[in-house]
Amino acid sequence: MKKEIADKWVRALRSGEYKQGNGSLLRDGNYCCLGVLCDLALKNNVPITVGIVEGATSFDGKLGVLPNSVKNWAGMNSANGGLFASHRYTSLTDENDLGVNFNEIAKLIADHWDNL
Numbered sequence: 001m002k003k004e005i006a007d008k009w010v011r012a013l014r015s016g017e018y019k020q021g022n023g024s025l026l027r028d029g030n031y032c033c034l035g036v037l038c039d040l041a042l043k044n045n046v047p048i049t050v051g052i053v054e055g056a057t058s059f060d061g062k063l064g065v066l067p068n069s070v071k072n073w074a075g076m077n078s079a080n081g082g083l084f085a086s087h088r089y090t091s092l093t094d095e096n097d098l099g100v101n102f103n104e105i106a107k108l109i110a111d112h113w114d115n116l
Helices: 003-014 033-043 068-074 092-097 102-115
Strands: 050-053 056-059
Touching: 003 033, 003 068, 003 102, 033 056, 033 068, 033 092, 033 102, 092 102
Parallel strands: none
Antiparallel strands: 050 056
């Protein structure tokens, strides 16, 4: 992924501005780590259609993975934040949904941005 966007994402995850949730990008004010990246894309004027589907916020119709608009803006290799196979989990989505906190996810992004 692009280093400058990885740095913004890390700062956002560490900022305390976002309350962590799981199971969807954004639901009831709670963000998945990938939902934080979607919010950053919106704040950086990436054109994204935001809606509500089944009580969760959708970004270009996506509820649990990055839409192509955000993936392409960030330069991500995958829509779920895929990590290398030797890591504990296979994606940032897994990390988030299995209870890894935003500070630890931010460290993964900072350490492995070039693999994302």
